[in-house]
Amino acid sequence: MNHIPGHHHISMITKNARENNHFYRDVLGMRRVKVTVNQDDPSMYHLFYGDKTGSPGTELSFFEIPPAGRTHRGTNAITRIGLLVPSKDSLHYWKARLEENEVYHDEISTYAGRQALKLEDPEGLRLVLLAAGGEKVKHWETWEKSDVPDEHQIQGMGPVEMTVKRMDKLAETLTGIFGYTEKSRSGDEAVYQSVEGEAFGEIVVKYEDGPSEKPGRGSIHHLAIRVKDEAELAYWEEQVKKKGFQHSGIVDRFYFKSLYFRESNGILFEIATDGPGFTIDGDVESLGEQLDLPPFLEERREEIEAKLAPIEG
Incomplete structure (x- = not known):
């Protein structure tokens, strides 16, 4: 039986790779696991942050677009990313750490039924830290060199919030194609899970009209959900096709294989395989310390490097 075991990664837009690197690596304590480029436009960085090896379910990725203007918030968008931390004590640790680093945040409250701390990164990206109940997330590996103590480190992605005009259409995609179950519904908000009881496969759907x-x-930019391998990816390609969605076909991203489609509200989904992963072209100890290129771009390395501003220093 094919099923979705949770989120794979989520991709955002940043204007400045250096400042982005400082926040996610130095403030949030995540490991920068891959420095590469957008394979469709290799003039821009594509940065990945995660756990020790960039395990599926822990990855935040950013495309650097220096001319990017401000975001005009509205509906039909992915509007917040949940990040799991071990406990309520961790939330207090993070509140103090965010204050020390002058990061915008709210008071500790609740979100999607869990104790939570909302914050924004320097570019206004909305995040929320959620207490995972003291248990280690199984697919997360400790990053021993993080500035954040092991017992408070971010353990990967939690609930992802989507704000749409047509909740029923998004629900139909999640439940009708991918087998998510509706955990709760209250007024203009519903919560769906790919794995019963687990936050790492959760999507919070909110209704909002307007622009x-x-x-x-x-x-x-998009949310990627996990599948085991290419055989499962081919199965989901067929399911997406049967529902009448246009899609990209299977794309080889070297670190994983993917398929992209937009659901009826315009939310972009990626379906991505667990492997081969970020160690396919490097060893664990040196992940994220140099520019890695997929084989089809390697012959253009000199040209690509000349167009990229240094991240360090």
Whole structure:
């Protein structure tokens, strides 16, 4: 039986790779696991942050677009990213750390039924830290060199929030194609899970009418959901096709294989395989320390490097 075991990664837009690197690596304590380029436009960086190896379910990725303007918030968009931390004590640790680093945040409250701390990155990307109940997320590996103590490190992605005009259409995609179950519904908000009881496969759907979001720096480009391998990806390609959605076909991204489609509200989904992963072209100890290129771009390395501004220093 094919099923979706949770989120794979989520991709955003940043205006400045250096500042982005400082926030996610130095403030949030995540490991920068891959420095590469947008394979469709290799003039821009594509940065990945995650756990020790960039395990599926832990990855935040950013495309650097220096001319990016501000995001005009609205509906029909992915509007917040949940990040799991071990406990309520961790939320207090993070509140102090965010204050020390002058990061915009709210008070500790609740979100999607869990104790939570909302914050924004320097470009206005909306995040929320959620207490995972003290248990280690199974697919997360500790990053020993993080500035954040092991017992408070971010353990990957939690609930992802989507704000849409037509909740029923998004629900139909999640439940009718991918087998998500509706965990709760209250008024203009519903929560769906790909794995019963687990936050790492959760999508929070909110209703909002009005203008659609105009993306810019700090906006979310797409959510990728996990599949085991290429055989499962082919199965989901067929299911998406049967529902009448146009899609990209299977695309080889070297680190994983993917398929892209937009559901009826315009939300862009990627379906991505777990492997081969970020160690296919490097060892664990040196992940993210140099520019890695997929084989089909390697012959253009000199040209590509000349167009990229250094991230460090």
